[in-house]
Amino acid sequence: MAALHDDVLDALGRRIVSGDLAPGAVLTLDDIDTEYDVSRSVSREAVRVLASMGMVASRRRVGLTVQPRTGWRVFDPRLIRWRLDSEDRAAQLRSLGELRSGFEPVAAALAAVRATPEQCGALTAAVGDMVVHGRAGDLEAFLAADIVFHRVLLEASGNEMLAALDGVVAEVLAGRTHHHLMPTKPKDEAIELHVEVARAVRAGDAAAARAAMETIISEATDAVVADAASSTILGGDGEHA
Template structure:
């Protein structure tokens, strides 16, 4: 991704190990991880071939994170927002039909936390509440395919915050829309839940288009062999059992 290794370049495990000052076993594990992301292809008697961007697993949360760090950030965020339009409104509509009382309480509590942290400007705490809201909504849809896309949404929300694309205090309109969706799901109003989620995404996308400056690094069909340990699955923070009102 950084442009150090051009698409089509062939490397050897020994060369990778020597260049990065790591053991062959560490280099082999790094190649294995990158291969699982579609970023390199490894074959006996051929070597390690750097793959073009078209081959990357763009749904992998780590790939999303790296692209936000070194690629055309604005284009990546717009692309992710367009993807969200395709599934989150439908997930919200399903959640209005299938959400459990506990899931409804978790979403309501997440919105309350967003309000509190939004007023105080605690973006880190706001992000946790925002991620919990969307994770719970996707789980409440009862569709395992939608649930599997939680990593995509989480990386979008996280990247927007970590790269300074959020205002000092989150938009009160965005918080109100989350509250509207939570209420619609609790009341079983699937059409309202779908409309509200679409409005959330459109509000977020418009802020990206207006506020994100272009990055200096242009997207390239290149990759880097630098990798990190894949993130472990963590348990979402438990939300207080907020009373419905």
């Protein structure tokens, strides 16, 4: 089931992200063949993908040069995953959080106008789960429901690019929970705000949906800051923390 080239891609990607292979570093296909004991086609395919992510550039007579971070395709899920698994984790979470603070209110507003009845139902169901598990203090189950809530909302925005960011949101939410930046029991107000978003979406009230979502995020930010856990501006967190 393994895929050789995927293994090599993964290994190289992680080495680059970790800084083991820093921008400017040069390696050759031969190096890769030797180091990972694979044939040329495997190393080539791995490198080709890496190049398509802007992480390396290949030049004849020179070899493969690791590219500066500014050129990386930072929206690639694989790259996000590598960064989250590396030293870079905190920075990646911060970036994702800031990003999220921008697009989630938009998604909520759009969803209010475009959500299908099925999506409204799914949203309501997810909110219901959040209430139940939140009251019970079951953080993992609450997190799962929270992730579903936001995924459905993004999907309901009817914008495929927003929908594609569901992984981002899931990572942020999971990261916050697992890094213990959440209270042991989700705040009632936070849950209430999710209920409000769902209500506004059902009612087709874009402004209300947007406002509630903005509040969710800013409240969460304040809470985190007040928590003295860290201090990111506009801070991205975005959930009852």
